[in-house]
Amino acid sequence: MSSDFSPELQAELLNDFYAEADEHLANLRAQLLILEGTVGETTPPPAVLESLFRSAHSFKGISAMVGLHHAEQLAHAAEGFLRQLTHGERSVDSAGVERLVGVTQRLEQMVAAHRLHQPPPAAADLLGQLAAVAASPAPARKSSSAAPAAPASVAPPPIEAAALAARGLQPWHVTFVPSRELDGRGININSVRARLAAAGEIASATPRVRPEGGIAFDFLVGLRQPPADLATWSNDGLTLHVVDLPAAPAHPPVPAEGADASSLFVAPSHVVRVELSRLDELMQLAGELVIQRSRLEERLNQFSGDLSGLKEVNQTMTRSLRRLRRALTRVRLVPVAEIFSRMPFVVRDLARESGVQVRLALEGQQTEIDKYLVERLKEPLLHLVRNAFSHGVELPAERIAAGKPAQATITLRATTAGEFVVLEIRDDGRGIDSARVADRARALGLAVPAALDDAALLSLLCTPGFSTREEADRASGRGVGMAVVHQTVRELGGTLAFTSTPGAGTCFALRLPLTLSIAETFVVSVGEQLCAVPQGFVEEVIEVTETEVRAIQQAEVVPYRDGVLPIVRLRALFRVAKSPQPRLAVLVLNSERGSTGLLVDRVHAQREVVVRPMHDPLVQVPGIAGATELGDGRPVLILDVAALTQGAVRPRPAVAAATAS
16 A cells, blocks of 8 residues: 555555455355356346446455555456456356356455455466456357446446436536545545535445556535535545436346345455444434433432432433443344355355255345354354255255255254344255264264263264264365354354254254343352343243252252253352352253253342453353453353353263253
8 A cells, every 4th residue: 555645544445445345245246146047048137247347346446545456456357357248248158157256256365365464365377267268259148239338447337326316416426536635634535425425425436546646536426506615625635527417328227137135245344334323323322321420420419318319310321321232232233144145155166066956045134143243153154054065965866866856955044032143054954863973973982872862962063073074075174163163152152052853954053142242131149259140041030948959860950830940059160058048049041952040049130231251261261251340340250151051951971961062
């Protein structure tokens, strides 16, 4: 990147680059999958070709802006090839689509390397392949209508300009050329965007490299009326001119068959783009808190023994804080599609290499989850999808012989359940052979229970180094992946469930909290030790006496409804003697295998707490998920419910619970 820019401006440009690069790559992935389905058709969807061209062109421009020249060259080559397709100079064929897919994957690798300050992967091989495909003889596309013209490098998109005009807005082309002098005056790309957004509606924004050096940003903006201070705009590095629209477009855009706006997702990144309405809500709530805090201080100064007014202020502040927490949580949430959108390419590549026919179904892609969880779940979900392909899906002949369709289906599904999100990875393949798993476990020297149910199977499958394959392949690896999945889900405060039916398929379900930053909890105690139990795991709270606790087969239980409830003594975790008090509290916790009770001395209150996870391995303790502090400054440990319930549900070490523990 040019040294003419301040470090602050360079950081802003890099953040913009990563966010926009991820968006263009996500669009390339989605549109290429649509384009691949049109190979052999007389007229591929013009809107798909137009979208691909624009993404390649824009990616080229932003890559040049940050000095990522290998990516710029590769995107330029893809742009040239797409121009041929857009002009109808050649037909869409499998070889061309395959090269474009390879380019997209290589561009992703280049962006990832740039983020990590690593050398970019080479592009010479793909440049040569693209050149060979472009130079090979291929019949031009036959169509009864002319293909849409490729967009000019700087000209505003005519379709978007026409859309602005249709809404009663005058389209304006605005160019901003940043400089050190403007940056010193506080005028940068972000301030310009804010000014344009305040003046009208921004339809598009495209960076480009200027022939004389440096960069420029081209905006298409819809204005109700011309700016009154055009001279000021010019002094701030902006040039404006009205966009002249043709009387009518010769060829209006044709929607891509099967294309859906919901199929274009923002790819994962470290930038969360927040809707302005959500930020406005946060600002409003913050203002209310300032006012309530001032009222509280005033009441304290006027304190004369009557606390009714003070309590009212406190209740109002509590409500405002709760609303602020919910609003902040919503800001952190992003669609789970950020993870799901990467999986079609993975399945596509594996299917092409193996000859297996697979359809990937994505459900609940707009389900929202914390951005931090999205980043942590990339590799676990990728491994589970590969596992479904490698261990579950059969060859077409095998499926037909079993009375199934030749094409297998792998389904990714996301749903919400209260304060949790559930991610399912399901296949309709052969299922898991429990006898084979048991034999393999014994061969590795692992203890295998007599009753090998789904929970026991999961425990074996998640043992580090365990794999039913003698040799690793690209999809399944060497048995480390499931252990990593298991550990990651546990670290995120979630649970992992597993069901498998021979001949019908397998399903893994990850149950995770929507957010990890703030949690509703029950504050409990044993002796002098305070702990917090996440409220989402608690079904109800009951009271028992010590005499009601019974020992059954090395486990303790208490009467519960029409049966018994296995319990875990929290005192055992802290090695504290049994309580002398006559009545104890039991928190009934939900787990994947049923209910489990947590026996404590007392339940004090419900509290909303800030979760501070324990990442340092030197202070990590089984059964403890993190720590927080109460309003009076007392420290409180947050319990790992999944780890605690393991001992009660399945007391023998060889048979672990079906939770991530």
